[in-house]
Amino acid sequence: MQPLLNLANVELFYDHIYALKGVSVELMQGETVALIGANGAGKSSILRAISGLRKIRSGQIHFDGRRIDGLSPEAIVGLGIAMVPEGRRVFPYMSVHDNLLMGAFSRKDSAGVRASLDMVLARFPRLKERYRQAAGTMSGGEQQMLVIGRALMAKPKLLLLDEPSLGVAPKIVQDIARSIVSINRDDKVSVFAGRAEFADGLARLSPRLRIDHGLGGAIRRLGRPRQGLSRPASLSGRRYLKARRPHAHSRHQS
Amino acid sequence: MSTSARLATLVIFVFAVFVAVPVLIGLTHRTDFYYTLSSVALLAIASGGVWLTFYIGRINIGQGAYALMGGYVSAILVVRYGVSFWITLPLAGAFCAAASVLIGLPILRLRGVYFAMVTLVLTEVVRLLALALPITNGAKGMVSLPPPGPISLFGLTLVPSFDTFAERNEAFYYLSVAVMCVCFAALYRLVHSRVGRLFVALQQNEELASSMGLNVPALRVLAYSISSFFGGIGGAIFAAIAQSVYPSSFTVADSVNFMLNCFLGGLGFVFGPMLGTLVLYFGWDLLFQAGQYQLLIYSGVMIALMLVLPNGLLSIRPLNFRKRVRPLIWRRS
Amino acid sequence: MARTTLPFRTALFGFASAAAIALNSGPADAANKTLNVGFVGVTSGPAAAWGTSNVRSMQTLAAWLNEKGGVKIGEDDYKINVVTFDDQKDPKRAIAGMEKMAQEGIHYVVGPNVDDGAAAVRPVAEKSGIIYFPYAFPKELYTKPASNAILGMVANYQSAPAIYKYLKEKRGVKTVAFVAANESDPLSQRDGGVAAAKALGLTVVADRDTYENDTRDFTPVLTPIVKLKPDLLVLSGVAPANAPLLIRSARELGYQGLISTETAQDAKVLEEGAGDLANGFISVGGASTPEIRSKTMEEFIDRYTKMFNEYNDESNTKVYALEYIVDTLKANPKAIDNVEEYKKTIDTFSAPNLYLKGENVLRYVGMTSFGQKRQIAVPLVVNEYKDGKFQTLFVADVD
Amino acid sequence: MAPILTVSGITKQYGGLVAVNDVSFDVAEGEILSVIGPNGAGKSTLFKLIASFVRPTRGEVRFKGERISGLAPHIVARKGVVRTFQETTIFKGLTVRDSVIVAHHLRSHAGLLGFYLGTKAAREDEAEFGRSADEILEFLGLRAVADEIASNLPQGSLRALGVAIGLAANPKILLLDEPFAGMNHDETRRAVEMTRAVRDRGVTLLLVEHDMAAVMRISDRIVVLNFGAKIAEGTATEIQSNERVIEAYLGVEDETIGV
């Protein structure tokens, strides 16, 4: 079976600094792939390269049988890749409604857009409560729901998530994790996430999950996580207490 | 860059300004350049002040206000109180600096285009004040100012009265470029001292700067008052050259030009405003034979320059310098 | 960083100077007998109209004279060349312009157009031996010790008393209101006008109302004034661009009285800007009102229109400066490069005024106002606008 | 031991919105105290209130018994209460070393004029700042990148730079804003060690953080905010079993998703 997304030997520079050094990854239809790795390892760079925000220096990116490197971000969205950028970038002065409509910007089917809108509101009832409120005035958790919902409005085949759990409370991390799992499972959307603390939780649900451990801009390790190894010390304090054995998991992974 | 190279550059510059230019003018008999170059020097001083406010991260379109203020302070002291021009010169600067402290304290809290616009309005406010206040002689302006008198120390005449010069503008030229050299030397030292680093810290991030204990409001006002001091000095000498000062002697257009001089020269370079002023002011004069097409050509060249060198004229430099010489930082934080 | 900066600056500087010299050292060669006459004034920006009408009337006259083979001054025939400098209404640039004129060896310059510019160029002109013809009214320019400025038109402190007197006697004006732009020239003219009105025993009901020069809608400015119902509304020092707007706003607010100004206006501008509402507007003109203009003036207007597509009535007053310069030089050829000779000639000079019907002379006046003859005797023509044209109300002389 | 910092009844209102509502707690000298709570619970505002970047509507903050609320932020910093920022708040265009040297301002003996003129005191200051900066950079493991332009640093080093800048100001109490966010476990471990080392230099630490693992490990005590109000205070163990905290912030563990 042909992979949905395929990165082959991708190299990328910021100014003169290597961000990605010959990265190759593939993702099959329906899969969830999580990238983990240190700060600056290149997780965001991979996602930016896929979404077209950064032009790659060499290598190729194929999506759904088409070569997409070199395309503009707007063209890539049109092909069915929606990205949730780092740091909850809602349009702060626009209502929830308008934010969601922006998500469907590249779609022409207005009936389909309305259906997607209903679907997203059903998935995130909180957004319905805040429907006419300016997005910037909502809480961090609500904004996180909004950006995911907004990305779903594009009816993507592939959802890219950049640091979806950064700087949010543990409880909200759970909410996000639940919604991503169900998006993947129910809506048949493939997910490619940069650094998800809940990756191992996803592992139990998605038999096709892999964790790619990116370090120094190159993929070091590719494959299914072994139970307990890739598992980041859980975010829940309660769980942390249970497994009082100090962390140091990921170090032993490789 | 080594100290000796820096020294050599300095010597070359001073030589060019004080010897080569006058000799060249003497040879070609282009005595009108004395005035043009004096203007360039004086406007460069004021632009240098604007540059310093750019250096703490503020777009200043209000330097015309201080130049006008400086002109009036000097003129009023000379005409109404009979003070020697030479004493009024630092007083004009000091008055502007003092005024800028009062004005700067509230308005320096503004940033970006807001600060820019408030300073622009300030130029207009000062013009209207000059029209409305009795001491400025209102709409009629201050005219027939006497030229600068002699400077004597213990009976020794250091500078003769400007009346006695055959070529008065030559005297003004030396005065203007001398003041310019002093001002830019002071500015250069400022920027390259620790104080300059503190200003950069302000430019980059005022919150962070204040969290490490910098008195941000005081430093801002300090930079702004130095800037205004420069403006006042420039304006005062201009009043002496024109022997008159009117509410319209420095207007919004001048304020905008001061800012453009900085942009054109390059905000990352202390000597940017000097070069920018030279090109913009001199360029206009050079184009005067274009007649009715003067403004068209002038603005066309300006746009072209911007397209080719969007970071200022001084951003062209030999490649091998590029790595070693880092422009003084200017990036949005 | 200075290492690259400074030599670069110096190099550029040298290049610029060289270029300047190359550019400018052409003309002024006595062999082909060209008489260079300068113009320093504003021909761009918001006040472009003032200088443009000025420079165009000079260029029209120069072209006309050159077409006739130039002018004979002394033994030689001279072509006239107008050297223009746009000072952008900036006194600093005006000085540069005057320096440039001095550098070009030009002794006769028309301009600047505003008070501050005229005051600023005074030191240069006096020192460099340039006779200049400002369109600015400060008396300091024309009274001793200054001796090189010659007022190129009728000052408002000369015309205002005559106009107000006429209106008081013939139109029964008793109350006057003034409105002026908040700038030096209009405010000075307003103050002069107020003094003149008071001297005539008129009641001044408003003398503090001003507007910013960028005002495009004058209704708010005029609303409080119109309420006072003055017999006469004086638009002091009004720019031709603003006059129709002020008239229109006043009339539309229901103002019934007279409106006048002491500056020159253009009939076409009034017609387009205010239409019928401008009827009855009183302003000062030069020589071109149909009743008094000569055939020569008509030809001048023709030529001007051909050269620049459109005539500007403001040029009426401005045709004279160059004419005076040429005629005075004809009267004393030694003055061609010696302004002292020119000044000597001033006191006795007299030549026929070809632009007016009948017997009129060109001469220098100004004894009353300045104590020396430092004004050209432009006829004080007071017009009334009517249906797209100016009609002469009365003509007076200034001395 | 008397607390070094006392927050009593502090309240901040923005228009109708109460960002921080009547919060009180003490910080003991040499302690590491963490403030946690959901996004929008008022943690950042509390930080700003303590560092005096904003004025409280009611209540006050005392440092060593002296009221510091309402003073200018640089005065508060001068007294020893220094705030760091998230990694996006740095001097982007300066080199790492220059940033830290500039941050030594509070230790200078020479005045501005002295620095301008290059007096002896100023030269001594500059030399001392250089030495001290090198020491701090060494301490925080930034030696290798000392001459890099700050904006080119990877995120982890940026955090360390933030701490370095804070340390240069010679703080008695350092406020750290999400020092572990976005770090992997190795990095977090190093950062935790570093934070402890900072405390061992005699600096009291107050931090806001979401990484519960790190918070639980490092904190002597924890204060929990929700909707601007303090809902709990205590040791890590106490907090983890506090039902209100679990409900508002930690959440009930969900085995199906593993968190």
Place this chain on the structure above:
Amino acid sequence: MEQVVANGLYLGAQYALIALGLTLIFALMNVLNFAHGQMYVLGGFVTYELYGQMHLPFVVALAASAVTLAVLGGLIERFLFRTVIRRSKREESTMLLAAGVAYFLDALILLLFGEKQRGVPKIVSGVWVSDNLIMPYDRILVGFLAVLFIAAFILMMRYTKPGRAMRALAQDRVAAQLMGVPVEFYSLVGFALGALLAGLVGGLLVAITGVNAGIGGPISIKAFMMVMIGGAGVISGAIAGGFILGMLESVGLSVLHSYGDVTYLVIFAALMAFLSVRPNGLMGKPWG
């Protein structure tokens, strides 16, 4: 009093329309368009030529003004601003470019249309008179049209897809790009739209106040002030700023009539004081 309020409202409507285009361009591209006033003047001259000289219907001339300026604005964005923004280290550099464009347009307008003040025949004649209020019909019509255009603009920004795209672009460029908004295209559209508004208001006002070549610069500055009062880059702010300045002028000139010389001094000083207290204008965003 009614007269003063009516004057203020009328003035406010036209000011608001002028400020809208400026604030739109600022919001989208962070460019302070110094040439806004010159664009306004050019719009006025297009209407003058078509309606005043060639006697086409006023509506046609007005539309032509709008289209001409939209095209010009698009070209300026595409070939000048885009290049400079891409290559410049600081976005402030665009101020020099904008000033250059302003001078260039000034020169061009002067060469093309001459130095004189121009006007056109009244679009409707007659004056509406009541006890306390006098208002010429053409001013009523122009004021009405201005309000209509403002309303249309707001509706367009709020409820159409391009409007939403531009608002999104103004708030977060990268996020907008990720939504599939072709940002370069919409920058161009936004700039063109800003220029179009300038042309539209220029064409509209030529019916009342005429037009002359030099008025561009002062108009720009006035527009800047309105934008600052309301808050830079915010549409509601530009409208509020326009109406506030209009009202200030009308009321100020009336109240301070006996101190005429200082009316504007007071207005400007008040503006400075106001901004010192509210550094982001009435509804401005902190990053202004």
